[in-house]
Amino acid sequence: MKRLYRFILKLIEQQGSIVRKDIEAALSISQTMAGRLIKQLVDKGLIAEVGSGKKTKYIRIKTVKS
Numbered sequence: 001m002k003r004l005y006r007f008i009l010k011l012i013e014q015q016g017s018i019v020r021k022d023i024e025a026a027l028s029i030s031q032t033m034a035g036r037l038i039k040q041l042v043d044k045g046l047i048a049e050v051g052s053g054k055k056t057k058y059i060r061i062k063t064v065k066s
Helices: 003-015 020-027 031-043
Strands: 047-050 057-060
Touching: 003 020, 003 031, 003 047, 003 057, 020 031, 031 047, 031 057
Parallel strands: none
Antiparallel strands: 047 057
8 A cells, every 4th residue: 555545544543534634734745636645545445535625524434354
């Protein structure tokens, strides 16, 4: 898994949820790049989007191991 993905997932675990601006600040990246990383994590089923617009938060999806 990409190092950036792991960093973002760890950030979510520490804070419970994050907003896009948290990622921008933590990684010193643009809004566009943060949005791309978030979309990739959502598409992979690793995080979920809660809410919409400026109040959108992202949470970790808990996976159950068999």
